[in-house]
Amino acid sequence: MGGGRWNNDRDGGRTNSEIDWTIPTSRDERLEVELFGNGNTGINFSKYEDIPVEATGDNIPPHITSFDEVKLTEIIKNSITLAGYDKPTPVQKYAIPIIIGRRDVMACAQTGSGKTAAFLVPILNQIYESGPRPPPANISGKRKHFPLGLVLAPTRELATQIYDEARKFAYRSRMRPAVVYGGSNIVDQMRELDRGCHLLVATPGRLVDMLGRGKIGLHNCRYLVLDEADRMLDMGFEPQIRRIVQEDTMPPTGERQTLMFSATFPKEIQILARDFLSNYIFLAVGRVGSTSENIFQKIVWVEEHDKRSYLLDLLQASNFSDPSAESLTLVFVETKKGADMLEEYLHQMGYPVTSIHGDRTQREREEALRRFRAGKAPILVATAVAARGLDIPHVKHVINFDLPGDVEEYVHRIGRTGRMGNLGLATSFFNSKNINLVRDLVSLLVEANQELPPWLDDMFSEARYSGGGSRRAGSTKGRFSGGFGARDYRQTPSSGSARNNGSSNRPGSYGGNYGNYGGNYNSSSYNSANNVSSNDPDWWDK
Template sequence: MGEIIMGNIALTRYTRPTPVQKYAIPIIIGKRDLMACAQTGSGKTAAFLVPILSQIYLEGPGEALLAAKDIARFGRRKQYPLALVLAPTRELASQIHEESRKFAYRSRVRPCVVYGGADIGQQIRELERGCHLLVATPGRLVDMMERGKIGLEFTRFLVLDEADRMLDMGFEPQIRKIVEQDVMPVKGERQTLMFSATFPREIQMLARDFLEDYIFLAVGRVGSTSENITQKVVWVEEDDKRSFLLDLLNAAEVESLTLVFVETKRGADALEGFLYNEGYPSTSIHGDRSQRDREEALHHFRSGKCPILVATAVAARGLDISNVKHVINFDLPSDIEEYVHRIGRTGRVGNLGLATSFFNMKNSSLARDLMDLLVEAHQEVPTWLEGVAYGQQSRSGAWGGGGRGKRSGGGGAFGGRDYRTTHGPPGGGGRKGGPSPGGGSSRGGSGSFGFSDGGSYNRSRGSSVDWWDN
């Protein structure tokens, strides 16, 4: 992959690739579009940053450099990034940017990050110093483009991290504006990569609008959870949650970090205030807090100054905080995918972790999915949970049903199955049940890894010219 990348990999003390890196890197270097599913904490960020930066080092800035110089002659400063990484939250965008700086160390390639809630003037000044790889949240990126500070005409790589959430709910219109209504090269001319721990079927169908003849890569028990995480589900009535939480915190190891998830912003503030009054050093993070407050809260949590972090779903995805030994679902989420992402904040990269969830009849709609997940991960299933799950089944009359909280495609690895293997996508978008390079299974989750491919792929070596004068 080149001297710069290999040298920086050595400096980060990475000794061997994780499974998602092992299979994703040659696909990306082979210039194929990719939809990759892998468990939380499996190294997805490096899986796309390493091959993208490697190709940028090899191929050089090309026409983007000339365009930036031409527009600078008229007194305007506009950047034309070669790679764009979109992330759903400010914290995740900032974290990806920090990782990209590691792999761009001692090179002429400059990563930048833009996200809402921070000083836009400072971000513009950072951009004007040069930007080859841009990490952004969709809203702030659209703002920067409208201000004429960023142009996507020469973007070769588009990455959607936590892509299912990016395309779900309120992000889709902004992404379509960025990808389809502006000047970005069309699919087939750019390389598009999507990464997440869960890819429900409906999101896969939506994603085909952005991908061209893509490979679907499923690593591990996709949509499931790591067996390194011990999952406990306990019956706790609403009025007893606070006292039960205090019991868990009193039993925690010294210097270990505990992440407590609640459903609402008001609930986060109220629980943080309660813990503070009880003498527990804690902080909170949610969408209504300013960016400065959120960064300060994460810093205090990471450093151990406040070893208890109360958070809403804003902290459920992508955040990589070492030494989180315990995740507590004070309030369980409404769908199982959110649960998977939440407890994935512990037990990362081979470490052991503990996840405790408070359950009562308010959460009965989650019972059957939660029971299935515990069975898949070889965890203990409380007998009362089985009773609630089967009670829900008898009331509904069947296991079936749709919706975001349901497992798409059935079977053991929801969100980790390529829907094209059983349903050819309308209007093309990949060959039905295509072959699997290397003989791997095309059904993700049933084995250790799987490919589904619309055709073969070839690695392009390119020239050995160093365009960056390193």
């Protein structure tokens, strides 16, 4: 982490006030190769140009079209160049000037759209310009740290990913990022904090632990980021977040700058999030490459006892023997036990497979992800822990072996493929256990110009006749209509939806010519098969 390059005092910011933090420190070629050696590969920048962005709120600063249009420190500009960022992505074009303008933000943007840099660049730039802050007066605790900024993330993997990105933008600076998360040795993490902590990336549970131990104080925290905010607020983290933000020493709403990012922002979560924001700007940012063009979604009827056989048929169409193919397959299951059992089965069948779930140690999870990314185990069986936030290039196929319980989780799962403007495929096994998804799934598929299996269309009709409203084709009021996964509820106060269960009387199987997808998937007819019109609303563009 280049420890020798930092002002390494134990109070995370007690540096000589005469030191100008905007002046870069000397180069460290070894660290430079470590941080930027691979450059910014895999991004199809041409796909960024036409992605729509909606910004709502008061006095919205104008967006930028290049990094030169905002005043950035030499440190940040140097890191942007080394990272290979040719031009700002849509979320960066809007978020960077808004954050530099000291405004709060709620942004609906997919992982893979450049949102991590969208908040790190302006936050760290402001930290460099402001310099260090002295620790609060009359605070006991010799080894207590007072970070200037805090980034909260729901999973260890996402926290580590953000930390790695922060290290890039901290290169040649005196600002030191640190990361703390559960499932790893807390003593080691506290020892790492003692080397300095100006920007802290944390999972909520471990941070609450650190606050309780008196290791961290939030008195000086002027920047708060909640990444994957809807997941943290919706999945049980709300009490911990309220403890961190409202019941400790963090500056109150309005004094600190608060930024929330996620791929979906349902109305209920937006209302909940108001408690943490002040006069915020809502951004709905397009995905890098639309689903209708870049992700081919296929829903197939597969009974529970046929799933393994059907999965083998799909995997046989992939070339896992060629390490240069850069073709990774991500298989989602619902339970930890299910992940272990499916991994063991695929291993016995001779497939190069690994798995990841919440009961694995941090070292096991990191090793599994490392092998998967490197193509040594190009099949990863995962529970939902891997669905959120992980930015893994070259995932060509996402398979929902078990569909999730709600369509928002489906959105995040299939978002692991078709990234950075490249092509992807998502296959989902559907049966009578998934009836509750019918209406939302049909709405999503239709508005994304995807093929709708006849049996699923029939189920949708039965669900509609059994009560409740319809969000069928042509509707502009659907949850995913108009190209965005969330709208600013302040602009659409009457929005909302209800789910309804349909009939469970289904055909025994779904056949057709799907088994031949491997031959047509990369063909020239691939994009035209969806009959996409450039004027159609695109659900992914959010």
